[in-house]
Amino acid sequence: MKIFASLARGSLVAYTALFFAFIYIPLVLIAVYSFNANPINMMTWSGFTTDWYAQVLGYKTAITGDAFYVESTDQLVQAVFNSLKIAASTTLIATVFGTSIAIALYHFDFFGRRFYRVVLFMPMLMPDIVLGIALLIFFVNSGINLGLKTIIIGQCTFLTSYVFIVVSARLSGMDRTLEHASADLGANEWTTFRKVVFPQLLPGILGGALLAFIISMDDLVITYFIAGVDVTTLPMFIFAMLRRGIKPEINAIAVMMLSFSFVIASLGLYLRSRQK
Amino acid sequence: MLTITARRRAQLAILLGPASLFLAVFFLGPLAIMIVTSFLAPGLYGGVEWTWYPHNYGRILGFADPMFEEFDPVYIAIFLRSLKIAALTVVATLLVCYPAAFCISRLSDRWKSFCLFLITLPFFASLIVRLFVWVLLLRQTGLVNNVLLQTGIIDRPVDLIYTEGAIILGMVYVFIPFMFMPVYASVEKLDWTLVRASLDLGAGPIRTFLRIILPLTAPGIAGGAVIVFIPALGNFVVPAILGGAKVMMLGNLIEQQFLAARNWPFGSALAMMVMSVMLVLLFSYVVVSSRRGLDAAPGR
Numbered sequence A: 001m002k003i004f005a006s007l008a009r010g011s012l013v014a015y016t017a018l019f020f021a022f023i024y025i026p027l028v029l030i031a032v033y034s035f036n037a038n039p040i041n042m043m044t045w046s047g048f049t050t051d052w053y054a055q056v057l058g059y060k061t062a063i064t065g066d067a068f069y070v071e072s073t074d075q076l077v078q079a080v081f082n083s084l085k086i087a088a089s090t091t092l093i094a095t096v097f098g099t100s101i102a103i104a105l106y107h108f109d110f111f112g113r114r115f116y117r118v119v120l121f122m123p124m125l126m127p128d129i130v131l132g133i134a135l136l137i138f139f140v141n142s143g144i145n146l147g148l149k150t151i152i153i154g155q156c157t158f159l160t161s162y163v164f165i166v167v168s169a170r171l172s173g174m175d176r177t178l179e180h181a182s183a184d185l186g187a188n189e190w191t192t193f194r195k196v197v198f199p200q201l202l203p204g205i206l207g208g209a210l211l212a213f214i215i216s217m218d219d220l221v222i223t224y225f226i227a228g229v230d231v232t233t234l235p236m237f238i239f240a241m242l243r244r245g246i247k248p249e250i251n252a253i254a255v256m257m258l259s260f261s262f263v264i265a266s267l268g269l270y271l272r273s274r275q276k
Numbered sequence B: 001m002l003t004i005t006a007r008r009r010a011q012l013a014i015l016l017g018p019a020s021l022f023l024a025v026f027f028l029g030p031l032a033i034m035i036v037t038s039f040l041a042p043g044l045y046g047g048v049e050w051t052w053y054p055h056n057y058g059r060i061l062g063f064a065d066p067m068f069e070e071f072d073p074v075y076i077a078i079f080l081r082s083l084k085i086a087a088l089t090v091v092a093t094l095l096v097c098y099p100a101a102f103c104i105s106r107l108s109d110r111w112k113s114f115c116l117f118l119i120t121l122p123f124f125a126s127l128i129v130r131l132f133v134w135v136l137l138l139r140q141t142g143l144v145n146n147v148l149l150q151t152g153i154i155d156r157p158v159d160l161i162y163t164e165g166a167i168i169l170g171m172v173y174v175f176i177p178f179m180f181m182p183v184y185a186s187v188e189k190l191d192w193t194l195v196r197a198s199l200d201l202g203a204g205p206i207r208t209f210l211r212i213i214l215p216l217t218a219p220g221i222a223g224g225a226v227i228v229f230i231p232a233l234g235n236f237v238v239p240a241i242l243g244g245a246k247v248m249m250l251g252n253l254i255e256q257q258f259l260a261a262r263n264w265p266f267g268s269a270l271a272m273m274v275m276s277v278m279l280v281l282l283f284s285y286v287v288v289s290s291r292r293g294l295d296a297a298p299g300r
Helices: A002-033 A051-056 A062-066 A070-107 A113-125 A128-141 A148-172 A176-184 A189-218 A221-226 A234-244 A248-275 B002-037 B055-061 B074-105 B109-124 B127-138 B143-150 B164-189 B192-200 B205-233 B237-243 B250-259 B264-291
Strands: B040-042 B048-052
Touching: A002 A248, A002 B074, A002 B109, A002 B127, A002 B164, A051 A070, A051 A248, A070 A113, A070 A148, A070 A189, A070 A234, A070 B002, A113 A148, A113 B002, A128 A148, A128 A221, A128 B002, A128 B250, A128 B264, A148 A189, A148 A221, A148 B002, A176 A189, A189 A234, A189 A248, A221 A234, A234 A248, A234 B127, A234 B237, A248 B109, A248 B127, B002 B264, B040 B264, B055 B074, B055 B264, B074 B109, B074 B164, B074 B205, B074 B250, B074 B264, B109 B164, B127 B143, B127 B164, B127 B237, B164 B205, B164 B237, B192 B205, B205 B264, B237 B250, B250 B264
Parallel strands: none
Antiparallel strands: B040 B048
16 A cells, blocks of 8 residues: 555656646757757757847848848837837836725725626636727727727726736735724824835735736737737737748747746746745 | 715725726727627628627527528537637646646645746746747647657658647647646645545545545636636637647637628627627636635636
């Protein structure tokens, strides 16, 4: 029986190792092959090169003759720039909206609180495409030109929910006795909020904002429907490249994006774990 | 007293007003317009005509507009295929996550949080990049085919990409955190003394699993199943990248109706089909879990 138990445990551990291998080995492989010099068959190793990275960053290389990428470096930079602009604005708006709703639902008891909760959970459960087309129909019918503005509005509708949920979680974990103590000691509501509630809430707000920023940078489906013809974001740029046919440069872009988001996410998760 | 109530009311209005107005206009408004659109007739050159027209749903369900077309079961076939792929995705994701959740829940606290970190990390990386990785692995000149050819297992590249299997694989890959977290939450809460008692009282490992472990972790499994099934059903990116033009799902069909065919009412009707499946699922989840006295909210 004991042998049986340890055998079971052993196979469980092996399974879990496979589980992590399934998640990470593909990512490691693409990182390795992004340095592959083979321009035709990307997954057949023919030597080490950093040319693809150089090319993405706009440097002249030996393979530039292919002229696929040179013309679109500007487009890539533009797409990154658009994504950052959108993410910065949506993060700001969604953080204000999400936080104020969370505070209102926590501090006040009023008719329709449950309704707010349902509405705010909806975008997280709905398939993206439904919200995407609903917004498209709405914008076109109301005569608003599609572009940066509509992307920002559209993303705020669901990013507000993410911020709301993160901030609400923080609020419900907060110590209310401190508020009562502050009120008993003579502080008025505003002072209590500023000096007691807000500092406790700040990590939640920052966490929500970081999440909103990351999701905004990565959103493809909703943005895809309401972007119009002139504006391209980074995920849309890559999606379009994938549909046209795969070139080694995408590999380099992919690895750079992966490293960027892993660094940001690790930083965020590390900060959160230190607060506990 | 009155002034205090008035002040609180003003505070509430400041906190809720702008955000409520925004969500009412740009979230609830568009959804309402989409529902209305799904009952309108498509215009000849795109656009809509303001007449009652239930045949958008009819095209899918079997009562197509008798003036213009015969009923074609192709749409219901796509709908059923999407249901099937989403269901298989749920099963596969569960099979991948469930044993790992058990293993990780028995680790020391340090290792536990490290493993949870590793599982949540990919969630923050770009979705499209994570799917692109599988294109590189699965396509005809991809790594898997290369390895199989070189080792002599096959002598011609096999079709791995642009299949239902590829779509399911891609979905499992991106939905792992969605399934893992709720399952893990209920596995970690599992009372092992009950398991030991069951074994001591003579139940075999299989019976203990079926009668004790599975029912106790069922809430997590149900929660994970719901939050994987819904986005899988309406998914558009995964089939667009890994299914190509060969395997069409509801999401691609909707995209086609909006950006290529320009039949918005029909596209809206398709989206409403996705929404109704979602509402039925959520409703039954809430009913079942509240009857069992469990948490109603699916955990993230």
